[in-house]
Amino acid sequence: MRRISSPDLKVLIAAALTSAAVAVGSSDIVLRALCGMSLVSFLPGYAAMRLLRPQAAFSLSYAIVVVGVSFGLCIAGGLALQLVGAMNSAGWAILLSTVTVALAVAADRVSMPELPASQIAETPPQTVVATAGVTSKQTALLAASLLTVGCAFWVARDAAIARQEFWATEFWMVPRGESPIALTLGVRNREQAPADYAVELTLEGDVIAAWRSIRLRPGESWTTPIDLPVETHAGRRAEAQLFKNNDRQTVYRRVWADAGRRN
């Protein structure tokens, strides 16, 4: 088998394989994000463009099309991956790295004709955008900008996380497993302060169980399994009432289920 001769294609193949390995094997999310982004938005497109337009110089328009082709290949790849039900990290890593390597190998086979010396002399070096003239003042201003934008995101994120307009205690009673008389009763404190709860369980109005002091801090929850003392037939209502902070006059929450019946 012929070795890859173009240095950029060698780097491309190495980058594709490394990115795929990192995406599947690493737990570092920043590294995985970088590698994932390169596989989705650059490497396959670059390989494809090297195959399709081997003589094109790397310019801004070339770079844009490279990313666009990467997106296109990724979308087409997704349509193929779904056929085998492999739209997971391994599936994507294998697909995109394989496509990149295959296109790079094919691009290497399409020999790039050497430009005549006169044309080489006339071809100006091109970059994505000119990078000349970034002064130290501009660098400092850009750094300050980044810092300010970082602060803006921090402020917005902090506010979004802290946003809590309503406070609620969740109370529930749901079936447990397949048994028609097995239930789970639960309380979750999503309020601002710790609270003492009491729960009373009735069957057709008769109290059959009670939990007098359930102290929950914000974010904490309490659950308990219940097996109702009834035959497995329909039509008996089990109702649970929640009381808060020793106020037994006010039913804070109510839930109920039809005991003995399953849908």
Added chain:
Amino acid sequence: MDGAVTATTGPAPTDGIGARALRRVLQIIGVGQPADIAELGAGSGWGLLAHVCLTASIGLLLIAIAQAGGWRNSPWSETAYWIGTATIVLPAATRITWPRVARQERLGLVLLLGLAFYAVKILYSPIRFAHFDEFLHWATAIDIMDRQHLFSSNSLLPISPLYPALEILTTALANLSGMSVFASGMLLLAVGRVLFLSAIFLLFEGMTGSSRVAALACTVFMAGSNFSLFEAQFAYESLAFVLLALVLLTDAQMKAAHETAERSAGVGLWPVAGLLLLALAATHHLTAYFAALFFTLLAVLEALHPGSPDVRRRVAFALLSLLAAFGWSSAMGNPTAGYIGPVFEQGFQELYRLLSAHGPARVPFVGEDGIGMPRWQRGTALTAMVLVCVGLATGFFRALAVANLRLLVADGRRWKIAAQGFDSGTVLLTLLTLAFPLSVLLRLTKSGWEIGSRLETYAYLGIGFVVAVAIAVFWQGPSQCRVRAAGVAAALAIMLMAGAILGWAPFAVASRYKVSADSLSIEPVGIDAAEWTRRWLGSGNRFATDRINRLLLATYGRQTPVTTLQSGIDTSHVLFATKIASDELDAIHYAGIDYLLVDMRLTSALPTLGVYFEGGEDAAIHANPPAASALLKFNALRQVGRPFDNGMMVIYDVRSLRAPH
């Protein structure tokens, strides 16, 4: 195209005061005028880009502070927000219009402005999706992540899984990176925005040979009302526009290669064009159809001139775009006819009634809740509209002249069209502006505003170009006068501000919970309830609930909300009727409803955006907010369970009612 084409038409002005006035008007609007675009001197380096970066970042910080204040209903938040926006917009607009600015700086300014607008959208909700359309596509993405295959159903937007390109890209990145769908989507859309702006910059630059016009055109495009929010959402249109710009750029590159000796390079671009058109077809129906129509018209324009060397390529490109758009749609079972058809039909019927003075119009600048925009916002929006119209009036014929298509007043008696080697792409882009008045009229109708809004986005590709030509040739011209540049900058800034106002209003600034107000109705208690359903009821249950909780249940809860869009069954009365009658029981039976989620907060107000559930719901439910007793009527049914109660939201288990009655 080679060869001159001339045509004569219409009466020509004769001498006299009227004729002289007409001639002056024609001169102002550029009829028969050449379009000499000046570059205003060549700058060098990055100029003041870093300075503008800093002012934009300060603007973003102000906006972040405003949003933080908004959640607490601080009275200053609105003011801080708009000052922040102006801090972003004004320096960038000023610098873009300034003389002697280098190409790289102009491009940098365009990208900076575009990304700053995108950052504004992220700052609104930096930790989770917040906007209605985003939930629709997030639901599809979640399905792909969970099931590892495409085309599963999405009751919120049934057509979304059939156009899954955005979700494919996002879930690919999410799988590879380990990031959430939200983070992956936001990152991809940021890259997409850079691609889009760079592509249209190069496109406009290629058409005019001027980076100045390109930067101005991009800036005017960004002043469209959809740019700041709608095209920044995690929704299929956002990616579709990126792909559309890339297809246009590829076409331009092929044309350039065709016109030079590099035909082989052009051949290499055919697979690229095919791939991008396929990707576009799998992304968004309307944009794919627009691309097909655009390239078909381009081929027709080219074919008007026999002998044009580009006709065959244009025809082939048009066929490829038609094949991609309609081929994909056909493969998906032609879902668009049933989805878009009724919207178009109703929209245009309303437009007809509006134009014939038989139908009611939407009141501009007033929301569905009857609350109007502040005066300064209305003034800014109206001023921007006037500026766009003036720009179009003075740029339309000049833009055609850029394309070598000139309307001449010949021999004082007749008019003549001189079309010597005109550029079809430039002509078509200019003609695209004719869609603008239609989009404005459609936005005045109750059903057609959505079509008008979408149409405006496409029209703005042409509007950006035409207004930029008007500035570069007429308003600012070759003048290096800074006062004149400042005047143009002020006009651009007003247009950009108006775009942000119209795009975001009335929800630009965060505020406390409102009933049925999309992003303002999504808050942690609702999210917790949806997550509770997933944890304790399992996923995939069929829920009847209101518009907002549908979004939360489908995404955080992984449930299947029952929607009229998918099932054809209206379940609004199941929740809002004061009594349970056979209609309600039938709806539960036929829609196969497992659970009802009742949000007691709906009793506090009428829907801010005009609907509690979805468009087309019974108008009678908008007379008053629903009564609490109506929402809680299922308490009285013995066979109905009540598994969840958090004080604001109650879930009823109605599976026992699904049997036929």
